[in-house]
Amino acid sequence: MPVNQQILLDNRPQGEATVDNFKLVETATPALQDGEVLVRHHYLSLDPYMRGRMNDSKSYAASQALGEVMIGGTVGEVVESRHPKFQPGDQVVGMGGWQLYSVVDGNAPGMLRKVDTTHVPLSYYLGAVGMPGVTAWYGLVKIIQPKAGETVVVSAATGAVGSAFAALAKARGCRVVGIAGGAEKCAYATGELGFDACIDYKAHPDLKSMAKALKEACPDGIDGYFENVGGYILDAVLLRANAFARVAVCGMIAGYDGQPLPLANPALILINRMKVEGFIVSEHMEVWPEALTELGTLVAQGKLRPRESIAHGLQNAPEAFLGLLKGKNFGKQLVQLV
Amino acid sequence: MPVNQQILLDNRPQGEATVDNFKLVETATPALQDGEVLVRHHYLSLDPYMRGRMNDSKSYAASQALGEVMIGGTVGEVVESRHPKFQPGDQVVGMGGWQLYSVVDGNAPGMLRKVDTTHVPLSYYLGAVGMPGVTAWYGLVKIIQPKAGETVVVSAATGAVGSAFAALAKARGCRVVGIAGGAEKCAYATGELGFDACIDYKAHPDLKSMAKALKEACPDGIDGYFENVGGYILDAVLLRANAFARVAVCGMIAGYDGQPLPLANPALILINRMKVEGFIVSEHMEVWPEALTELGTLVAQGKLRPRESIAHGLQNAPEAFLGLLKGKNFGKQLVQLV
Structure with a gap:
C-alpha cells in the first residue's frame, strides 16, 4: 500500500489561526476491507467553514477533533476497489480530508460520488459544481x-460561492453587486464573472463609506444579500435594504478569530420587515441534484467560468488556508496533490 | 354637531417622549357628506408602535405628521350616518385616532368594521380580537x-400581544414561556394567562442572568421567540436557541428612544441556522379573518381572558401612553372616552 501524508489539527487557535495549529504526518494506507475503496486525491478544497471547526465551541457542526485529519472536500481517482460500484480509474468526489489518500466505505450513502469530466473539469466539483456552488444556489434560490x-448583493464576491452566485443570479434576471477586497478582484468580478458592479471594501473601510458605496451601486436599494463576512458590511447592507429584503447568512468570516462582532442596528430587521x-x-441534501444540474449546465455553457487559486503540495495547505481566511486567494482555493 | 376633542402631535421627542410632545384641542365635528359616518369613540387603543411614528425617521410607516391627530385604533358607536351600510347604534372598530369623534368614509375598504359584542366585549376588538391579537397570531402561526x-418565548408577556400569544401557543401544544417586568406580572402570566413559566426581567437585568433564567425555564431550549423589546433579552434568547429556531420581530421598544441597541452576536443566527x-x-390583511375567528373563539371559550389597563378621559391619554412605554400598564392599555 502507498504511503499516505496527512495534516492533523494539532492544537486549537488562540485568536488567529497559525501554521503551528497543524501537523504533517506520514502513515501507511491500511489494507482494504470488503466494500472499501482507496482514493488518491488530486485536489483538496480549502473553505472558510474549516476555521469554525478548529474552535472548541458550539457551532453548527462538531468541532474538528485534535489529532485527527483535518476535514475537507477532495476530488481524485479510485486506485483500488473492493466495492463493485467503483473501479480503478473512476473519478470521484468525496470528503477525503487533508491527506493524499483516503479509504472510503463504498456503501455509505453520499460519501463518494462518481463524476463526469467531459464538460466539467475535475477540480470544479470542489467549487462551482460542488459544495460552494450548491451553497450559493441554496442561499439565492x-x-x-x-x-x-x-x-442582490454578495460579499466575498470573487470566491467560489460568490462567482457561482453571480452566474445564478444573472440567470434569474437580477442586478448583481459584489463586494470584494481590492481593485483587481473588483475588475475581475465585473469583467469576467458577470457582476454589474463591485465594491472594493478596502477602499470603503467603515460603515458610512460602505453604505454610500452601496447606495451608488444599488440605486434601487438591496432586495437580497448573501452574507459571507459579517461585521460592518452587514450593517451597511441593512441600511440600504429595501422593505422585505432577505439575507442568507452563510458565513461570518470576520468574526471567526475572536470576539463576536455585533450587529449595530437589529431594529432595521423590523423597520424593513426583513428576513435574516x-x-x-x-x-439540505435534497436540493443538491437540482442545484448541481443547473451549475453544471452553466459551466458547460461557458456562463460560469470561475478562477482557481491553486497551491501545490499538501505541506502548503495550512499556509494556503490561512491566506484564504485573509482574502489572499483569487477564486476557489485548492491544493493540488498530484 | 357635537364638539370634538383631539390630541395632536405638537412636536417630536428629543430622546424620551414626554407629555409636552402632545397638545389637546377642541374643534367642531364637520357636517357629514354623502357616504360618511360619524363615530363616537368609546375606547382608544394605546400601542407601542405609536412611539415609532412620533420620530421623523425612516420606519415601516410614514411618520405621524406634526399638528395632526395622533393615529390610533378606536371602538365606538355610530351616532350619525349618511352611508346605507351603517346605522346609528352600530358598534364599530376603526382607526379613529386620539379624539372623541371621527368622521369616516363608509366606502373606504377596511376603514370601519361592524362588530358583534354578544360574546366579545367591545373593548376586546382593540386587543385580543384586534390588531394586537392578530399580531400575535401572525408572528406565531x-x-x-x-x-x-x-x-416558544414571548417578551412583554402580559401585554395585549403576549397574552394572545400564550393562548394561541397553548392551543398548539407548545410550552410557553413569558418574559415580563415584575413578580406581580409574572404571577399573573402563569396564574391566569396560561404561561408555563415567566421570567421577571427586573430580577435578571443582564445578559448572563437572563440566559441562566431562560435555561432553567426552557430546559429543552428555545424553538420560537416573539420579540417585542430588543436589547439584551434578544441576545440571551439567541444564546439559548435551538437549531432552526425562529424569531418573529414585532417590536424593539427598548431602542425607541435613542441610539440603536446592537445585537451582540449575530453569528448565532448562522451557528443555530435561525430565521429572524x-x-x-x-x-398582511389576508390573514385577519382567519386570525380573528380563532381569537374570538378563544375569548368566547374563556381560554383568552386578557386584562385591561384603562385610563379615563382623553386628556389622560399621553400620560397613559408614556406609562405603556415604560411597562407601567398591566395588560392591554386603553383610554375610555365615554
Whole structure:
C-alpha cells in the first residue's frame, strides 16, 4: 500500500489561526476491507467553514477533533476497489480530508460520488459544481428567492460561492453587486464573472463609506444579500435594504478569530420587515441534484467560468488556508496533490 | 354637531417622549357628506408602535405628521350616518385616532368594521380580537410555525400581544414561556394567562442572568421567540436557541428612544441556522379573518381572558401612553372616552 501524508489539527487557535495549529504526518494506507475503496486525491478544497471547526465551541457542526485529519472536500481517482460500484480509474468526489489518500466505505450513502469530466473539469466539483456552488444556489434560490429586476448583493464576491452566485443570479434576471477586497478582484468580478458592479471594501473601510458605496451601486436599494463576512458590511447592507429584503447568512468570516462582532442596528430587521436566515448546505441534501444540474449546465455553457487559486503540495495547505481566511486567494482555493 | 376633542402631535421627542410632545384641542365635528359616518369613540387603543411614528425617521410607516391627530385604533358607536351600510347604534372598530369623534368614509375598504359584542366585549376588538391579537397570531402561526411540544418565548408577556400569544401557543401544544417586568406580572402570566413559566426581567437585568433564567425555564431550549423589546433579552434568547429556531420581530421598544441597541452576536443566527423575520401586521390583511375567528373563539371559550389597563378621559391619554412605554400598564392599555 502507498504511503499516505496527512495534516492533523494539532492544537486549537488562540485568536488567529497559525501554521503551528497543524501537523504533517506520514502513515501507511491500511489494507482494504470488503466494500472499501482507496482514493488518491488530486485536489483538496480549502473553505472558510474549516476555521469554525478548529474552535472548541458550539457551532453548527462538531468541532474538528485534535489529532485527527483535518476535514475537507477532495476530488481524485479510485486506485483500488473492493466495492463493485467503483473501479480503478473512476473519478470521484468525496470528503477525503487533508491527506493524499483516503479509504472510503463504498456503501455509505453520499460519501463518494462518481463524476463526469467531459464538460466539467475535475477540480470544479470542489467549487462551482460542488459544495460552494450548491451553497450559493441554496442561499439565492431558497432564501433570497429573487425576482427578475431585483438587486442582490454578495460579499466575498470573487470566491467560489460568490462567482457561482453571480452566474445564478444573472440567470434569474437580477442586478448583481459584489463586494470584494481590492481593485483587481473588483475588475475581475465585473469583467469576467458577470457582476454589474463591485465594491472594493478596502477602499470603503467603515460603515458610512460602505453604505454610500452601496447606495451608488444599488440605486434601487438591496432586495437580497448573501452574507459571507459579517461585521460592518452587514450593517451597511441593512441600511440600504429595501422593505422585505432577505439575507442568507452563510458565513461570518470576520468574526471567526475572536470576539463576536455585533450587529449595530437589529431594529432595521423590523423597520424593513426583513428576513435574516442562517443555513448550512449539508443540511439540505435534497436540493443538491437540482442545484448541481443547473451549475453544471452553466459551466458547460461557458456562463460560469470561475478562477482557481491553486497551491501545490499538501505541506502548503495550512499556509494556503490561512491566506484564504485573509482574502489572499483569487477564486476557489485548492491544493493540488498530484 | 357635537364638539370634538383631539390630541395632536405638537412636536417630536428629543430622546424620551414626554407629555409636552402632545397638545389637546377642541374643534367642531364637520357636517357629514354623502357616504360618511360619524363615530363616537368609546375606547382608544394605546400601542407601542405609536412611539415609532412620533420620530421623523425612516420606519415601516410614514411618520405621524406634526399638528395632526395622533393615529390610533378606536371602538365606538355610530351616532350619525349618511352611508346605507351603517346605522346609528352600530358598534364599530376603526382607526379613529386620539379624539372623541371621527368622521369616516363608509366606502373606504377596511376603514370601519361592524362588530358583534354578544360574546366579545367591545373593548376586546382593540386587543385580543384586534390588531394586537392578530399580531400575535401572525408572528406565531406564519413566522414561528410551532410544532406541538416545542418551546416558544414571548417578551412583554402580559401585554395585549403576549397574552394572545400564550393562548394561541397553548392551543398548539407548545410550552410557553413569558418574559415580563415584575413578580406581580409574572404571577399573573402563569396564574391566569396560561404561561408555563415567566421570567421577571427586573430580577435578571443582564445578559448572563437572563440566559441562566431562560435555561432553567426552557430546559429543552428555545424553538420560537416573539420579540417585542430588543436589547439584551434578544441576545440571551439567541444564546439559548435551538437549531432552526425562529424569531418573529414585532417590536424593539427598548431602542425607541435613542441610539440603536446592537445585537451582540449575530453569528448565532448562522451557528443555530435561525430565521429572524420582522413584520408589521397591517401588511398582511389576508390573514385577519382567519386570525380573528380563532381569537374570538378563544375569548368566547374563556381560554383568552386578557386584562385591561384603562385610563379615563382623553386628556389622560399621553400620560397613559408614556406609562405603556415604560411597562407601567398591566395588560392591554386603553383610554375610555365615554
